Amino acid sequence: MMWNNSSIQNHNDSTGHINIFFVCMYSFISVVGFILNLLALVFFLHHANYRSQTIVYMTNLVIADVLLILTLPVRIYYHLGFDNLPQWLCEALGLVLKANMYGSIFLLTSICFDRCMAVNFPMSSRVQRGRKKAPLVCLGIWMLTFGASVPIYLSKHQQVTHIDCFDGLPVYATKPAVVLTTLFVGFGIPLVIMLICSWGLARAVRRSSVAQTDLVDGRKIQRMITTSLLIFILSFLPYHAILVLLSLYGEDIPYPMRAAYRYSLMLACFNTVLDPVVYYFTTDTFKMNVNMGAVRRMFLLNSQSSETHRSRIPNS
Structure with a gap:
């Protein structure tokens, strides 16, 4: 790849010096993202039988986020001013990061x-059979991301030196x-799929009649939808x-x-910190609002029933 003289000079000035902002941000993403995703992974493995199709996708998402996070310590090392990394290592870690x-x-x-199909077609046997193929869908995603990334990185013909490393651009960006x-x-x-x-x-x-009752907090579900979409777009x-x-x-x-x-x-890497927000809304909103709302309503009905019964008992 050819660079003009001013670009080369600026590029040389950017290496060998500490970039505090990138060090701090990647360190934050590494520590916080790793802790949150590790906790999420423990939760999903512990509740593997609950909402199994969604859990399958989320477990794979946690694994992808963790693999991405594991590439960041070397970037931190590089932005600390240590630019003596071999180019093959930079490209290999770049491949893992982009694929994940x-x-x-x-x-x-x-x-x-999956959520959209489950909510809109809850009684469709065809949809339910399709949702059970979540493990195959995840396998296909892993094969697609790494299968498409490896040939692109192997097809690089331009000569590069170690000074490029994480300051260089991947071939698919040019x-x-x-x-x-x-x-x-x-x-x-x-x-487009996310928007639809x-x-x-x-x-x-x-349109749901259940959402109009106290059993489900429709506004909270709306916030869940908006939050998930905003995280995706902003990241x-x-x-x-x-x-x-x-x-x-x-x-x-x-x-x-x-x-x-x-x-x-x-910013795209920061998504690994934001994904646990999606986990919280997805696993908490429907489960806690429906179940706890039903329990509260049953409790209120039983309390009212007991009070009515007691009022009918004559005083001795």
Whole structure:
């Protein structure tokens, strides 16, 4: 890849020096993200029999997030000023990070689609049979993300030095044909599915007679839908918007655009901290509101019944 002189100078100035912001942010993501996802994994494994289809997707999402987080300590080491990393290690960790990032995108989309089908077609035997194929869907996602990523990284022909490492751009960020495929398959289609399913979930909640009672907090479910969609968009839209801009520059990419790419990638990695919010809403909202609401209503009915019975007993 060819760089202009000013870009090379800026790039050289960015290495060998501590980048406090990236060190702090990646350290925060590593520690907090690892703890939250580890707790989520323990919870899912302990409740493996509860809502098994959703748990399957969420367990795989936790694994993808943890694998992504495990690549971050080396990035922290690099941003501490230690730029003596071999290029093959940088590319291998970049491969793992990108594959798991897109794995997270596909799994979040699958969770949203699964919820939408379960809510809108609860009595459909065909839908229920399809939902039971969650393990096969997850296997397909792993095969797709790593299967599509490895050939792209192996096809790199340009000569690079160790100074590129995490400041360099992946090949799919500079080749228009690869960028378009990545944007369409890796982000465009999942975003459309997320939008349609979120609309379908919101519509089902508004029309549900159960949601109009005290058994289910419809507003909380609406917040769950909105939160999941916002997390998805805020985490991944900036990164893919930068990819579009990078593809327009061709090989002569200025340093500010490469810096913007690094910041957008960091924001995408921050999704590993936000995903547990999706876990909380998904596993808590329907379970706690429906079950606890029913218990409260039964308790109130029993209390009223007891009071009525006692009032009918004559005083001695």
